[in-house]
């Protein structure tokens with residue numbers, strides 16, 4: 001019998017034949033697919049003909065159908081519907097796939113052919129998109145170290161290996177510090193804590209073998225403890241333990257590890273010909289330079305700090321009213337902010353939920369796409385990997401656009417969070433390939449299923465990513481859909497969240513599950529007000545972390561990370577009652593791996609853009625302005641990575657994004 005993962009699927013819309021695939025099929029199919037792909041790469045690298053765009057770059061762009069099919073099915077079920085067999089397969093596949101793809105980048109014969117096409121680019125008469133794909137392919141090899149030879153090459157391999165080890169050590173030390181610390185509470189220490197927290201503290205105590213409840217550094221305990229405990233002395237002890245993670249001396253101390261990581265990153269960037277690691281890292285981003293990142297962060301810093309200082313005064317008065325004199329401290333902020341929130345934004349989640357029915361919210365997300373982009377959604381009857389999954393055919397003017405799959409409910413076999421992925425990406429080379437896109441969420445089941453406000457935002461967010469995949473209209477798969485710069489990829493998703501807040505959308509779709517009544521305006525105002533609460537604090541702790549991250553990777557690496565952190569914070573005048581969101585010894589985004597190193601800013605960069613982009617609709621006459629919708633599709637949703645992100649944004653907006661809309665949205669704009 002043939003392995004159902006390998007032959008071309010002749011199913012409706014070429015959707016994977018899930019009901020024919022068993023877990024035993026994955027391992028042999030992957031072996032076969034990797035062999036096929038290796039043969040494909042070998043043929044390109046060892047081709048006797050002179051290198052051309054067609055026989056090198058387009059040959060690399062030609063999908064390995066077998067590998068694409070195996071990986072798309074495997075990663076879908078491994079993430080959304082795992083089991084012990086699939087977990088074991090994943091442990092086996094991860095290093096195999098990493099080795100497979102890094103061997104391609106390290107293939108010197110292949111790189112020589114890519115470089116030859118790159119050197120001849122002026123004379124090749126390529127389209128803009130082809131030039132872009134050539135540039136990205138060449139750059140990817142160079143950045144991976146393919147152009148290095150001899151000693152430099154050997155040193156690069158050494159650095160990569162050492163960095164991988166240090167990243168793992170950093171993570172494990174952090175986990176050890178979080179796991180080992182706890183503080184016992186007496187029964188009287190529990191006064192003022194909500195029931196869910198008392199239960200969690202008792203359960204944690206039992207787990208540690210203690211007689212009574214304990215506070216641990218698990219986020220689900222420490223954060224509410226700092227928020228709810230009226231005992232200032234206990235909050236101080238707990239906060240200091242939380243802040244000291246990774247900096248406790250001894251075997252789990254991360255400070256020297258962080259310094260070595262920064263040094264090696266800097267050396268790696270130099271070997272590749274960059275002035276600094278930040279220059280290397282930002283080259284592929286929309287921001288491009290450290291100065292652009294700092295400019296944006298500092299534009300936000302001033303107003304955020306002003307707001308935080310004003311908030312600190314209010315909170316200090318509340319503290320004085322409690323009979324405590326002296327300065328507001330970091331262990332006081334969350335406690336008094338929560339007291340203030342209860343007074344100013346009394347929002348009852350239980351009252352809100354009946355207005356947010358899952359099915360109505362799905363309808364809302366579809367209807368917005370119909371009004372903006374003329375997309376139609378028709379339920380599709382097809383066997384998928386789990387009975388909870390639903391599918392729709394997406395069409396425009398009667399023509400097939402994509403298949404959209406929604407897998408909305410939480411279950412034990414699904415990893416946490418929410419995500420969007422393309423089981424097949426849009427492409428036109430070497431043949432038309434219509435996308436199959438899936439949104440996976442973790443909403444609670446119910447009759448009917450009801451969402452929280454955050455859930456509803458998540459639904460719109462992931463659907464924004466799905467639109468980026470489904471409306472993609474490029475030739476080559478490597479630049480299709482969401483294959484864009486990291487600081488650009490959240491623009492379509494975060495932008496789409498804004499349509500959830502459009503009053504006419506809520507009036508139509510946020511209707512009460514029992515009465516059918518629309519959500520009252522007063523409730524909506526509370527929801528939106530609560531979303532902006534304490535933004536001065538949140539923005540300050542975030543921007544401070546982003547600025548420290550950037551400073552670490554610019555110029556020579558600091559020998560003492562704590563001293564460098566201190567310098568940056570004192571230069572910007574960090575308010576004394578607020579600390580960095582992630583201090584260096586536990587800044588996992590930056591030190592556990594390379595993902596967000598000198599890239600922590602990108603969350604805010606995207607938020608600046610989504611606020612600024614939605615303002616373009618408002619300025620043009622409303623959320624459903626058809627000209628703006630067309631400009632959004634033409635310049636951002638259909639273009640993938642076919643052009644520089646900054647150029648795409650300017651084509652949509654007429655200028656680069658400004659921070660005004662974000663400041664207004666966060667309630668930080670000057671009155």
Ligand SMILES: [Zn+2]
Nearest residue numbers: 461465490493
């Ligand atoms: Zn996202």
